[in-house]
Every structure is written in structure tokens, then in C-alpha cells.
Amino acid sequence: MRNQKNKESDSLVSMDWQELERLLEFMEEHGLEEFEYSRGDFRVRLRKPGSGMMLHPGTTPISSEGQRNGQAERAQRRGAVDNDADDGTIEGVQPEAGRNTSKEDQINGQLVKSPIVGTYYEAPNPGASAFVKLGDHVSAGQVICIVEAMKLMNEIESDASGKVTKIFMQNGQPVEYGQPLFAIQPANQA
Amino acid sequence: MFRKILIANRGEIALRVLCACRELDIPTVAVFSEADRNALHVRFADEAVCIGPPRGADSYLNIPHVISAAEITNVDAIHPGYGFLSENANFAEVCEVSHITFIGPSPEVIRIMGEKDRARQEAASAGLPIVPGSAGVIEDENEAAKIAAEIGFPVMIKAAEGGGGRGMREVHRAEDFAKAFQTARNEALQAFGSASVYVEKLIQHPRHIEFQVLGDKHGTVWHFGERECTIQRRHQKLLEESPSPALNSAERESMGKLVAGALMRVGYSSAGTVEFLRDQDGSLYFIEMNTRIQVEHPVTEMVTGADLVKAQIQVAAGARLEDVVEPPEFRGHAIECRINAEDPETFMPSPGRITAFRTPGGPGIRVDTAAHSDAFIPPYYDSLVAKVIAHGRDRHEAIARMRGALDGFVIEGIRTTIPLHRKILADPDFVAGRFDTGFLDRFAPAAEK
Numbered sequence: 001m002r003n004q005k006n007k008e009s010d011s012l013v014s015m016d017w018q019e020l021e022r023l024l025e026f027m028e029e030h031g032l033e034e035f036e037y038s039r040g041d042f043r044v045r046l047r048k049p050g051s052g053m054m055l056h057p058g059t060t061p062i063s064s065e066g067q068r069n070g071q072a073e074r075a076q077r078r079g080a081v082d083n084d085a086d087d088g089t090i091e092g093v094q095p096e097a098g099r100n101t102s103k104e105d106q107i108n109g110q111l112v113k114s115p116i117v118g119t120y121y122e123a124p125n126p127g128a129s130a131f132v133k134l135g136d137h138v139s140a141g142q143v144i145c146i147v148e149a150m151k152l153m154n155e156i157e158s159d160a161s162g163k164v165t166k167i168f169m170q171n172g173q174p175v176e177y178g179q180p181l182f183a184i185q186p187a188n189q190a
Numbered sequence: 191m192f193r194k195i196l197i198a199n200r201g202e203i204a205l206r207v208l209c210a211c212r213e214l215d216i217p218t219v220a221v222f223s224e225a226d227r228n229a230l231h232v233r234f235a236d237e238a239v240c241i242g243p244p245r246g247a248d249s250y251l252n253i254p255h256v257i258s259a260a261e262i263t264n265v266d267a268i269h270p271g272y273g274f275l276s277e278n279a280n281f282a283e284v285c286e287v288s289h290i291t292f293i294g295p296s297p298e299v300i301r302i303m304g305e306k307d308r309a310r311q312e313a314a315s316a317g318l319p320i321v322p323g324s325a326g327v328i329e330d331e332n333e334a335a336k337i338a339a340e341i342g343f344p345v346m347i348k349a350a351e352g353g354g355g356r357g358m359r360e361v362h363r364a365e366d367f368a369k370a371f372q373t374a375r376n377e378a379l380q381a382f383g384s385a386s387v388y389v390e391k392l393i394q395h396p397r398h399i400e401f402q403v404l405g406d407k408h409g410t411v412w413h414f415g416e417r418e419c420t421i422q423r424r425h426q427k428l429l430e431e432s433p434s435p436a437l438n439s440a441e442r443e444s445m446g447k448l449v450a451g452a453l454m455r456v457g458y459s460s461a462g463t464v465e466f467l468r469d470q471d472g473s474l475y476f477i478e479m480n481t482r483i484q485v486e487h488p489v490t491e492m493v494t495g496a497d498l499v500k501a502q503i504q505v506a507a508g509a510r511l512e513d514v515v516e517p518p519e520f521r522g523h524a525i526e527c528r529i530n531a532e533d534p535e536t537f538m539p540s541p542g543r544i545t546a547f548r549t550p551g552g553p554g555i556r557v558d559t560a561a562h563s564d565a566f567i568p569p570y571y572d573s574l575v576a577k578v579i580a581h582g583r584d585r586h587e588a589i590a591r592m593r594g595a596l597d598g599f600v601i602e603g604i605r606t607t608i609p610l611h612r613k614i615l616a617d618p619d620f621v622a623g624r625f626d627t628g629f630l631d632r633f634a635p636a637a638e639k
Contacts, residue, residue, distance in 0.1 A: 117241055117258035149258040150288070174262035176240040177255060178224060 020046075109185030110160045113178050118149030120169040120181065130171075136164045137187075144182060147175055162186040191507050192216050192267040192291065196260045197231065199271030200250060202560045202577065203483075204231035207269045210500040219263045221256060223249035225568040230560045237263055244570045250274045253281050260290055267291040267506060269499075273572070276482040277304055293506040294460045295405075295481050302456075303479045307350045307388040313464075313476040316452030321467065321475040323390035334389055335367050341391045347371060349378035350386035353478055356425070357381055360392055395626040396467040398422065399434050399474060401449045402490045404501055405458040406511040413446035414490050414498070414518045417463075421614060423537065423630045428607065429614060430486035431525040432493045435585065435623030436468060445474055461487070461502050470626075485528065485577070488556055492524035492581040523588040524581040527596065527611040529559075530573040534610040535633075541569040545603035550595035554581040554588070557599075567604055575606060585623070589615060 023046060027035055036045040114120075122130040122145055132144045143155040144164075166183035169175060196219040197207045204220065208231060211218045220235030225244035232238045239259040242249030249255065251274055260268055268290055270276035276294065279301040285292035294300065303309045307326050314320045322341050327350050328334040338345045343364060349357030359374040361367050371387070379385040397420045405411035418434035419427045433442065449464045461483045466474040487498050496515050504514040531540045547563040559576035561567065567575060578595050582588035593615050596608055613633055614620050620629070 117239060117255045117262065119262055150254055150261065174239075176259070177242045177249075178240050 020044075109162060109165050109183045111180045112144065112156070112158055112160070112182040112184060113180050114147055114156065114175045115177070116147055116149050116154060116175075117177050118147040118154065118175055120171065120173050120175045121146040121148060121153075122167075122169075122171045132164050132167075132182075134164055134167055138162065138164060138184060145169070156181065158182070158184055160184040160186050192265075192503070194219060194236075194263065194265040195267045195269055195293075195503070196221065196256075196263065196265040196290075197235065197271065198250065198256050198268050198275055199273070200226055200229060200231060200560075200571065202558045202574065203271040203485075204229075205234065205560050206499055206558060207271060208234055210497065210503055211269075213497075213500060214503060216503070219259065219265055221250070221259050223570070225570055228566075230562065230565075239263060244568065246274065246571060253278075253284055256281075257284055257288055257290075260285075261288065265290060267293055267503075269293040269503065270482070272482050272484055277480070279304060291506055293502055295458055295462065299456060299458060300481050303462075303481045304353070305350055306348060306353055306478055307386070309479055310388070310476070312456065313452065313479070316455055318448060318452050318464075318476040319474060321390045321393060321477060324388045327386040327388050329386075331368055331371050334371050334387075335364070338367055338389050339364060341389065344392040344394070346390045346392045347374040347387050348390060349374070349382055349384070350388060351382035351384045352378065353480075358425070362392075393467045393469050393475065395470055395628060396420075397434070397436050397626055398427075398465065399437065399468050400463045400465040400484075401446055402484075402487070402498070403450060403453055403458065403462050403464065404496075404498060404505070404511060404515065405453060405460060405462070406505040407459045407508060408510055409454060409457065410511045411450045411453040411458055412511060412515075412518065413450045414494050414496060415446065415520050416442060417486055417489050419486065420625055420627055421620075421629055422627055423634075427486065427528065428530075428630070429525065429527050429611065430489050431523065431585075431588070432489045433520060433523065436472075441472075441474075459505060461498050485574070486526050488558060488577060488579045489524045489526045492554075492556065492579055493520050493522060494518040495521070522581055522583045523585040524579055525585075525588045525592050526577055526579045527592065528574055528607070529576040529578060529599070529601070529611070530607045531567045531575045531604045532573050532607055533605045534607045538605075539569065539573050540605035541567045541573075542604045543567075544575075544601060546600055547602075548598070548600040549576070550578065550598035552591070552594065552598075554591050555579070555595050556581070561601075575601065575604070589621060 027046065034047045132138055138144055138158045139161045140159060141157050144158045145156050146153050147156055162184045164182055165185045168180045191214065194217045195211050197204045198221060208218055218235040220232045220238040221241045222229060222232045222238060223242050223244050224240065226232060241255040241259050242252050268285055275281040277300055279297045282292040282294060282297040282300055302312055310320050311326065324337045328337065344360060344362040347359045347361060347370060357378050359370055361370045374387050375385040378387055397418065399416050399418055401416045402414040403411055404414060415432055416434050416437060417430050417432045419430045421429040463480045463484050465477050467477055468474050483499060483502060491498055496518060501514050505511060532538065533540055544561055544563060544565045547561060549557045556579040557576055561575045578599060580588050580592035580595055582591050596612050599608060610633060619625050
């Protein structure tokens with residue numbers, strides 16, 4: 001029993017991204033809202049924002065009034081989006097042991113976050129092919145997606161050169177300020 | 191009624207608006223800066239959107255981000271609260287163009303009242319008494335000096351784009367006027383983007399009396415009585431009460447009627463406050479109008495029983511005033527203390543984590559706050575932590591209840607102005623209702639005097 005406990009605590013202390021993801025799945029399976037663990041200097045807290053924090057395409061009512069231009073089109077896109085999109089986020093992961101400060105960054109690369117609020121589009125227009133796919137190489141300054149805000153299509157540029165290791169958003173999904181869009185593994189990191 | 195409302199604000203007023211939306215069964219969207227990720231308004235709203243980094247200018251004041259948030263959450267109305275974008279006519283216009291109802295008066299009215307000299311002129315033509323002064327802004331220094339001499343010193347030079355106590359400069363002697371005029375114009379340009387100033391007679395030892403109004407979109411405006419907001423430090427209100435100890439009911443009725451009539455002519459809708467200075471001889475002079483719900487609105491709510499924020503939402507959706515509020519009756523007396531995260535003596539801001547928080551209760555006590563135990567008061571926004579309002583059958587009872595409430599309000603981990611409020615409530619002049627805007631000088635540290 002004691003050995004098991006020690007093993008547990010060891011593995012939590014050196015928790016890596018995959019284990020955190022499994023923890024998130026565990027939370028999802030069991031409908032948990034919050035999970036907190038602390039031992040000694042190490043503390044991790046995972047809190048699901050639920051419908052309060054992030055926006056889910058499925059929950060936004062599709063209005064047929066079409067008051068605003070493109071609203072019906074946007075709503076259709078949202079309806080088509082896969083409803084089990086990744087809607088759990090890691091809120092407040094605080095590895096106070098100090099060694100995991102840029103764990104996210106290390107695993108996935110540099111995060112490209114949205115500088116504005118709006119709607120994410122993966123391609124320059126409907127029907128066109130996406131700006132980037134997983135595994136593509138991009139250079140700093142290259143346009144990698146569009147965030148539409150107030151009828152303006154804002155081209156979002158990558159702030160790093162490297163390989164696209166993760167695409168966080170689904171086409172047509174609403175995006176808030178600071179929300180991660182992509183992870184780019186910088187070219188000079190193996 | 192609205193399908194969904196976005197609250198373009200934070201802190202206690204965001205919670206207040208949330209409260210009204212809940213009562214009306216309207217789903218809510220909160221917006222927040224990165225500094226407010228764990229704030230209560232974010233947690234209690236049905237949806238929330240991050241709109242920027244901590245600085246107000248980058249988040250709560252960021253019109254494109256707020257409007258985008260409204261679009262992606264598909265709201266049909268925005269409540270701007272107070273401060274931030276609540277009196278930004280451009281924002282109100284952008285809302286209109288985006289087919290989102292701005293819960294407040296029309297952009298034109300906001301614009302008129304936002305230009306302080308124009309508001310003065312409107313008030314005058316509507317029959318409200320105004321402080322003797324220049325007809326409008328004056329660009330020329332010599333002309334300004336002439337007008338000042340005509341009005342008679344001391345005078346006040348005021349920025350046309352200022353307001354809320356900012357952008358004002360006193361001049362007591364004619365020989366100081368020219369320099370003060372130049373400086374005032376420079377300051378106004380820096381602070382408000384416009385050097386335009388106007389000149390008014392300086393009312394000495396004034397009391398600050400303001401009238402609450404509510405209008406619908408069908409031409410009806412009612413007044414909800416006055417508030418006395420004379421207890422101020424550097425033009426920032428600290429304590430407000432209603433009714434004013436300085437007005438009798440005849441004065442209240444006549445000025446209230448005048449105010450409501452003037453605003454009906456302007457076609458005013460939503461909540462608003464018309465501010466006056468009361469001279470030592472009892473004359474009331476219009477100084478400015480605030481076209482928003484105010485911090486101290488609970489004082490009026492406690493005395494009249496009206497729910498001003500709920501009414502704002504209802505009239506914005508087209509309801510008639512008489513269908514959503516009772517014609518106001520004034521019962522008893524209410525006092526509000528603004529508890530700020532500041533040192534009670536030096537007024538240095540005191541942001542930080544609250545380690546203990548216990549709000550007072552009991553008969554006639556209301557607390558409006560977004561703070562709680564373990565909350566972090568960020569340094570980026572105003573220092574208001576909580577509002578305590580005490581209501582009693584008369585002023586004496588309200589004061590007694592407020593004293594008890596202040597004694598029972600525990601906030602640890604940050605400094606607050608509670609000790610100062612206790613001093614105010616114990617002061618014999620305050621208790622006698624005998625004070626003017628210089629009242630707080632007696633508690634100021636020596637350096638300020």
C-alpha cells in the first residue's frame with residue numbers, strides 16, 4: 001500500500017502532458033468539475049470551466065432571424081462542427097515545484113494565441129483549403145488563420161517559425177482573447 | 191424582452207446587472223480581462239468571454255473586443271454599467287449599427303450631456319438654473335479673463351470634455367487667471383484630448399445634490415428624489431444619502447418636477463442623474479448630468495423601493511415606465527458608504543488578497559460587492575471593494591444602523607476606508623447634517639491641508 005502511494009506521488013510529481021490529458025479524460029468520464037492535488041511543494045488543480053467560461057458551438061442557439069450579415073451562415077458552420085470538440089481546458093495548472101513552468105510550451109511548442117475576440121476560420125474563404133494543416137512548417141509572420149471580428153477578416157500570423165504540432169480550434173468556432181489557436185514547435189528545437 | 195444580455199463591466203456593478211437579468215430570466219454573458227478570470231461576475235454569468243489583457247483600455251474599454259464578444263455570443267442587448275463605456279456615445283452608436291440595444295439613452299443625448307458646456311446650455315434652455323458662467327467654451331484668453339471679471343472671482347475653469355470631478359481649476363484672483371487658463375487648457379488636452387474649457391462662478395462651500403431620473407422610450411420621465419453626495423475627497427464621493435438633510439420637501443418636489451420636465455423635452459430614456467451644487471444661500475445650480483446608472487443608486491432604491499437596474503432593462507426593451515415601476519414614494523432615510531481598498535488615512539491604494547471577509551446584515555442593511563474571502567483585488571481598476579447601504583425610518587436610525595454595519599464588516603488582508611467611515615459617522619457635524627464639500631478636510635493628513 002505504501003509503495004503504491006509513493007509510486008503515485010512520484011508519477012504525479014513528474015506528471016507530463018499526456019498524464020494531464022488522461023486526467024482530463026478521467027474528469028470528463030466521471031463528470032468532475034474540479035480536481036486538486038497537492039503534496040509537499042507540488043500542487044496541481046484542474047478546473048473545468050463548463051459552459052461558463054468557454055464557448056461551445058453546440059450551445060449557441062442557431063437563430064433563424066438572420067439580423068446580422070453572415071449570421072445564418074456562421075450558425076450553420078457551428079451546427080456542422082463536431083460536438084465533442086475539446087471543451088475541457090486546463091485552468092490554473094500550478095506546478096509549484098517550479099520545474100514545470102513551461103511544460104505546455106515544452107511539449108507542444110510555442111502557443112499562438114488569439115489577440116482579438118471573434119470567430120475562427122481555418123481557410124481564407126468557405127470552400128478554400130485551410131491555411132495550414134497539422135505537421136506543416138510555417139514561418140514567423142505567415143498567415144495561419146483568420147479571426148473574423150465585426151465583419152472584418154483579421155489575418156492572424158504565426159509568431160514563430162516551426163512545425164504546427166497542434167491545432168486547437170475548429171472551423172467557425174468562437175474565440176476569445178488569449179485563447180490558444182496553434183502550437184508551433186520552433187525549428188531549432190529537436 | 192431581450193434574448194440575452196452582455197454586461198460590459200466588472201466588479202460589483204456587473205453582479206448588480208446580473209442580479210436584475212436573473213430576476214427577468216434573461217441569460218447573461220460576462221466579459222472579462224485576464225486579471226478577472228476568477229471574478230464572481232464571470233463565474234455567475236451563463237457565458238463568459240475573455241476580451242483582453244488586464245489594462246482597462248485593452249479590455250473593458252476596447253470597443254471592438256466588446257462588440258465581437260457580443261456578436262459571437264449572439265446577444266441582443268448590452269448593459270454598460272457605470273464608468274468604462276457607459277457614457278461613450280461612439281460605443282452606443284456602434285451597438286446600434288450592430289443591431290444590439292445599448293441599455294441607456296440615445297447616442298445623441300449621451301453626446302450632448304458628455305460635452306459639459308453643451309449640457310449647461312441645454313439645461314439652461316430647459317429652464318434649469320445653471321451656475322453663472324460663460325455661454326460656452328472660450329478659446330481666447332483675453333475674452334475668458336473678461337468673462338471671469340464679469341462673473342466675479344473666485345471662478346472655476348472647467349474642461350468641456352471633463353466630468354466626474356476631473357479637469358477643474360479654481361482661480362481666486364484676477365492676476366492668476368491668465369496662467370491658470372493656459373494650464374487648464376493644457377491639462378484638458380492631455381487628459382481628455384480637447385483643450386476646450388469654459389468658465390463658471392466658483393460656488394464656495396457647496397453641497398452636492400443630485401436627482402435620480404428614469405425615462406422610458408415613450409416620452410415619460412419620472413424623478414426618484416435626490417441624493418446628497420457632499421462627503422467627497424478630491425471630488426470622489428465617499429458617502430451618499432437620501433433624502434438630503436439640506437432640502438425640504440417643497441424644494442425637492444419643485445426641483446424634481448423641473449428636472450423631469452426638462453428631460454422629457456430632451457426625450458430622455460433610461461436611468462440618469464442630474465447634478466447640482468447648492469450654494470450657502472440654498473440656491474441650486476445645475477452642473478452636469480450623468481447618463482448612466484450610478485454607483486450610489488442603491489440609496490435611492492432603498493428609499494423608494496424601486497429597482498432601477500431592472501427598470502433600465504425593461505424600458506430599453508420598450509416597456510412603459512408606469513408598467514415597470516410604481517410612482518415613487520419616499521420612505522425613511524438611506525446612507526451608503528463606499529468601502530475602498532485604500533489606506534483610510536493616506537488614501538494610498540491597497541490592492542491585494544483579501545484573507546477574511548464577513549459582510550454585515552440585519553434590518554435595513556444591504557451590501558453590494560464582488561469581493562469575497564480569498565479574492566484578489568487587482569491594481570488595474572478602481573478601488574471600490576464594497577458598498578454598504580443602511581436604511582432606517584429616519585436619518586437617526588440609518589446612522590445607527592450604518593455604525594453597526596461598519597463595526598460588523600470584517601475585511602482583512604487589505605486596507606480599507608472603513609475606519610474613515612466610522613469617523614465620519616461619529617462626527618457631530620455630520621450627525622447634525624451640517625457640512626459642505628470641504629467636510630473631509632478635517633480628516634486629511636497634514637500634508638494635504
